[in-house]
Amino acid sequence: EDQVTQSPEALRLQEGESSSLNCSYTVSGLRGLFWYRQDPGKGPEFLFTLYSAGEEKEKERLKATLTKKESFLHITAPKPEDSATYLCAVHLTRGYALNFGKGTSLLVTP
Amino acid sequence: DAGVIQSPRHEVTEMGQEVTLRCKPISGHDYLFWYRQTMMRGLELLIYFNNNVPIDDSGMPEDRFSAKMPNASFSTLKIQPSEPRDSAVYFCASSLARGELFFGEGSRLTVL
Numbered sequence: 001e002d003q004v005t006q007s008p009e010a011l012r013l014q015e016g017e018s019s020s021l022n023c024s025y026t027v028s029g030l031r032g033l034f035w036y037r038q039d040p041g042k043g044p045e046f047l048f049t050l051y052s053a054g055e056e057k058e059k060e061r062l063k064a065t066l067t068k069k070e071s072f073l074h075i076t077a078p079k080p081e082d083s084a085t086y087l088c089a090v091h092l093t094r095g096y097a098l099n100f101g102k103g104t105s106l107l108v109t110p
Numbered sequence: 111d112a113g114v115i116q117s118p119r120h121e122v123t124e125m126g127q128e129v130t131l132r133c134k135p136i137s138g139h140d141y142l143f144w145y146r147q148t149m150m151r152g153l154e155l156l157i158y159f160n161n162n163v164p165i166d167d168s169g170m171p172e173d174r175f176s177a178k179m180p181n182a183s184f185s186t187l188k189i190q191p192s193e194p195r196d197s198a199v200y201f202c203a204s205s206l207a208r209g210e211l212f213f214g215e216g217s218r219l220t221v222l
Contacts, residue, residue, distance in 0.1 A: 034210060043114075043201055043213030044153070087153070095158070095166055096141055098211055102152035 003027075006088050006101035013108050016077045021104045023088030024070040033071050034098060035064050036087040044087055078108045112136070114214035116202050122220045128190040131217045133202030134183055143203040143211060144177055144187050153201070159185065171196075192221045 003026045013019055025033065032051055036044035048057045050066040057064050061082060063074045073086055085105045089098040115134040123129055135142050143158040157167040162179045170177070174193070179185040189196055199218050203211040 041215075043203075043215050044211075046210040046212065049210055089153075092155075096160075096205070096207065097143055097155045097158050097166060099155070100145075100153040 004088055004090055004099055004101035006086075006104050008104060009102070010105045011107070013075075013078055013106070015079055015108055015110050018074070018076045018078070020075070021073040021086055021106070022070060023073070023101055025088075025090050026069075027090050027099075028093045031091040033066055034089045035071070035073055036089065036100075038085045038087055038103070047086075075106070078106075080108045080110055082106065083108045114202055114204055114212055116200075116214035116217050118217055119215065120218050120220075122222065123192055124222050125193055126191045127221075128188065129192045129196075129219060129221075131187040131200050131202075131219070133185045133187070133214060135185070135202070135204030136212055137183070139204035139206055139212070140182075141205045141207065141211075142179060142185050143205070144185070145201045145203065145213075147199045147201060147216070156187070156200075189219075192219075194221045197221050 005024045007022045032049050034049050035047040038044045048064040053068045055066050061076050065072045085103040087100050087103045089100040092099050117132045140161050144156040145153050147153045155169045157170055157177045159179045177187045197220050199216045201213050201216045203213040205211045
């Protein structure tokens with residue numbers, strides 16, 4: 001069964017305090033791992049897609065990496081505006097729908 | 111370019127009433143998805159369409175839920191009759207094949 005598990009559930013950081021969010025997955029034949037950001041009252045917003053182990057992508061203070069079993073979202077020197085829920089998802093084994101983890105709620109305080 | 115448009119943004123109804131949620135996908139996208147989000151279960155796939163044809167509806171909770179896509183620019187999700195446990199945020203998303211999904215702002219449903 002396709003599964004996506006994210007940890008921690010919640011994370012509180014001081015501004016400038018770097019950290020990483022984890023996404024572990026079990027799926028037959030990974031066809032893409034996706035990271036999204038979701039602000040309160042909004043729909044998820046696409047950040048990155050990773051397709052193969054070793055791949056990395058960066059956007060501002062965020063860097064996503066991928067291994068054969070998990071992905072990390074590294075946040076370097078975060079700012080309060082980085083506060084959001086970060087969701088990880090993989091394509092279902094069959095079809096093109098995404099199976100989402102429950103997310104990590106990140107709070108960055110000044 | 112307009113994103114995915116959902117309506118209504120908020121719906122409060124009483125148990126037993128019919129609820130219809132609407133979605134306009136991004137023009138040119140050939141996949142449309144309906145998800146439901148709750149604190150307990152996170153984002154759950156309900157159903158998705160490819161070129162207006164339902165592909166996988168295994169996530170639809172029960173016969174009270176139905177979804178249609180009469181053309182490439184419109185889809186509906188209907189709940190009849192509604193129950194309090196249906197209270198959630200319902201998201202519509204669209205995509206091009208295996209590309210990333212683009213989500214609407216969601217419809218927050220409260221069933222009293």
